[in-house]
Amino acid sequence: MTAPRPRPEVMAIAAYVGGEHKLPGVNRVIKLSSNEGPFGPPPSALEAAVKAAAEMHRYPDGGSVELRRAIGTRYGLDPARIVCGTGSDELIGHLCHIYGGPGTDIIMSMHGFTMYQIAGTYAGSRVLKAPEHNLTTSVDEILAAVTPETTIVFVANPNNPTGSLLPQSEMERLRAGLRADILLVLDSAYAEYVEADDYDAGAKLVDAGDNTIMLRTFSKIFGLGGMRVGWGYGPPAVIDAINRVRGVFNVNLGAQAAAVAALAEPGWVEHSKAHNTKWRAKLSAAMEKAGIKAYPTEGNFILSDFGTAEVAKAADAFLKTRGVIVRAMGAYDLPQCLRVTVGTEEECLLVADALSTFMATRHG
């Protein structure tokens, strides 16, 4: 009766379930469930983190100054308009609390990244999901979903878990159709993997106004998911607001050192992107050949559609017998699908073979 009671919003949240990483009785697990890069950490990042560990009795630089400078140099952005976070997840949370809250609406697309829903609900906002067409974000549906109470629109581009991409022209149409007081959050966690021509990771729209922020991460192509580093590039007023509320020492010592080194690792992004482009296509083709629908993707993962939840579940179980962990999609309202991260060449071949065997034995 007298026990502490969380706010009702908190109890309305279904806790985020991350990709599994262990299988009982299996020694060598192939983890393709969290869209991590397949090549481990960049060697220089590992070295930098180990070196930084000798200083772990010191607080890190609370302003991530060197890291922001390195990001600015790499992407041609003003470091004063960059803020780093404990993964971009931290920044998603702050944005919801800063611009959302009770009485406000936050809009995301139907199969958008679940962190928006979790963070928005926690902040006290109502989270509205705009329908998608063909598992692709629809600008028209988002614009139609806008209410007078709307304060934030989240769009992941490419989107996770669907892999779909909106061209820059559509992103511009979206921004132009939103009221000026609505913050547009462009989550470009997979920007480095995009091959499409008409694409901008977000800086153009950020620079064009004072109401758009771009979020990026070191967790995917840079191979630093375990270090928790993300960043945002936005209007000075938005960056200023985040800096007032973020964890003072949010990016730890080893993470800052690793991220700076990862940015300087020669050829890392180029090699990772080329590998991804090649094996994303090969794995998608293998799925289609086996009779599984593979949705078009610009990320480092493929949404594969097995037709029914029952078949997807059986495929998931079969993959596990081969030591392969992929991501079930029930939490995204896509129980008939599995999301498969593009792994190493060996891992992709193994998954392709397993899926082909599964489909062949299934249909005799």
Ligand SMILES: *Cc1c(COP(=O)(O)O)cnc(C)c1O
């Ligand atoms: C992986 C991912 C992130 C990044 O998360 P971090 O907190 O930086 O690890 C953000 N948005 C999307 C859509 C993602 O898939």
